[in-house]
Amino acid sequence: MRHDEVIHRLRAQGYRLTQQRRLILNALAAHHGHVSARELHRIVARQAPAINLATVYRTLHWLERVGLAHAIDAGEHQRLYEYAATDDHHHLICRSCGAQQEIDHAVFDALRERLLERYAFVADPRHIAIFGWCARCRAAYAPADAAPSRRAAP
Amino acid sequence: MRHDEVIHRLRAQGYRLTQQRRLILNALAAHHGHVSARELHRIVARQAPAINLATVYRTLHWLERVGLAHAIDAGEHQRLYEYAATDDHHHLICRSCGAQQEIDHAVFDALRERLLERYAFVADPRHIAIFGWCARCRAAYAPADAAPSRRAAP
DNA sequence: ATCTATGCAAACCGTTTGCACGCTT
DNA sequence: AAGCGTGCAAACGGTTTGCATAGAT
Numbered sequence: 001m002r003h004d005e006v007i008h009r010l011r012a013q014g015y016r017l018t019q020q021r022r023l024i025l026n027a028l029a030a031h032h033g034h035v036s037a038r039e040l041h042r043i044v045a046r047q048a049p050a051i052n053l054a055t056v057y058r059t060l061h062w063l064e065r066v067g068l069a070h071a072i073d074a075g076e077h078q079r080l081y082e083y084a085a086t087d088d089h090h091h092l093i094c095r096s097c098g099a100q101q102e103i104d105h106a107v108f109d110a111l112r113e114r115l116l117e118r119y120a121f122v123a124d125p126r127h128i129a130i131f132g133w134c135a136r137c138r139a140a141y142a143p144a145d146a147a148p149s150r151r152a153a154p
Numbered sequence: 155m156r157h158d159e160v161i162h163r164l165r166a167q168g169y170r171l172t173q174q175r176r177l178i179l180n181a182l183a184a185h186h187g188h189v190s191a192r193e194l195h196r197i198v199a200r201q202a203p204a205i206n207l208a209t210v211y212r213t214l215h216w217l218e219r220v221g222l223a224h225a226i227d228a229g230e231h232q233r234l235y236e237y238a239a240t241d242d243h244h245h246l247i248c249r250s251c252g253a254q255q256e257i258d259h260a261v262f263d264a265l266r267e268r269l270l271e272r273y274a275f276v277a278d279p280r281h282i283a284i285f286g287w288c289a290r291c292r293a294a295y296a297p298a299d300a301a302p303s304r305r306a307a308p
Numbered sequence: 309a310t311c312t313a314t315g316c317a318a319a320c321c322g323t324t325t326g327c328a329c330g331c332t333t
Numbered sequence: 334a335a336g337c338g339t340g341c342a343a344a345c346g347g348t349t350t351g352c353a354t355a356g357a358t
Contacts, residue, residue, distance in 0.1 A: 016312055016357050018312090018313060018314075020313080020314070038347080050314095050315080051315090052314065052315050052316070054314080054315075054317095095278070108265070110264050114261055115261065119255060120288075121246045121255070121287070122292055124286040126285070130269070130282070131278055131279065131280070132269075132278040132279075133276045138276060171332075172332070174339070175338085190322090191322080192322080205339090206341070208340075208341080209340075211324075213338095216338095233322085
């Protein structure tokens with residue numbers, strides 16, 4: 001695995017490599033996509049039942065600090081983590097069925113340029129969740145490709 | 155104020171208009187931008203000290219249900235609310251100084267088109283927070299207009 | 309041997325809920 | 334008079350922290 005070398009560097013920096021950290025980092029790296037601390041705990045607990053949830057939290061903070069994990073920017077009411085080696089990407093989330101689709105960072109290039117021009121702002125979107133309606137649900141609901149009206153009174 | 159008529163409609167639908175709801179709605183509408191439940195509670199408590207935090211939460215849920223308030227999509231580790239009459243807009247947030255700038259919904263038009271073409275996804279971004287670096291901080295840090303490198307090891 | 313990281317349990321913070329009562333309708 | 338909405342207090346779920354100890358260096 002790739003992180004062994006990273007870990008080496010970290011050890012050189014005075015951090016200690018414990019079984020728990022190893023397990024948690026592996027689980028995080030193996031898990032494609034986001035994980036909550038709780039889920040991660042459930043996963044590593046299969047291999048090391050004694051591991052404590054607090055340790056997972058502390059380790060996640062540590063991984064974030066040393067740059068091996070990112071906390072999710074946007075999204076729902078729970079903090080999620082992902083392995084930092086993952087390429088920048090974003091998500092489309094369907095309001096109707098909840099399906100998530102990963103999209104490429106490049107889709108934001110035009111927007112970033114525009115923000116730079118108009119607002120002199122260097123955008124660095126790391127993990128944005130964009131809500132809307134996926135093709136399937138749209139087809140199921142209506143033939144038109146217009147979004148369902150949002151402010152409609154019931 | 156505009157909501158009197160809305161409230162009228164709601165009353166017609168069988169909802170009851172209490173002092174608390176009136177106060178909370180007014181405070182929410184008067185507050186430009188996002189508010190947390192706690193902050194809103196603090197505000198209304200100035201006029202009605204007996205008002206309970208649970209009531210604020212319940213009222214916010216109710217306002218959301220009837221379409222008078224939106225919960226914030228993206229953003230930080232706290233759920234925030236805003237008055238629904240507010241136009242769709244988004245925020246640029248500086249990672250360095252924390253400054254927030256409101257940006258127009260139209261900035262997303264090109265992105266929405268692209269998402270529709272490429273992913274057949276109808277994006278409905280309501281309140282996205284885009285992190286990055288504002289002009290001032292960028293000037294202070296470096297002459298170049300490049301974003302500070304993100305994955306740099308310390 | 310040193311001192312970091314862990315386990316445990318309690319604390320914390322925002323949010324939700326059950327219940328009896330008050331107030332709008 | 335009827336019943337929705339409120340206050341109160343307790344419960345809840347996720348996250349953090351103090352403390353003694355195990356374990357990596």
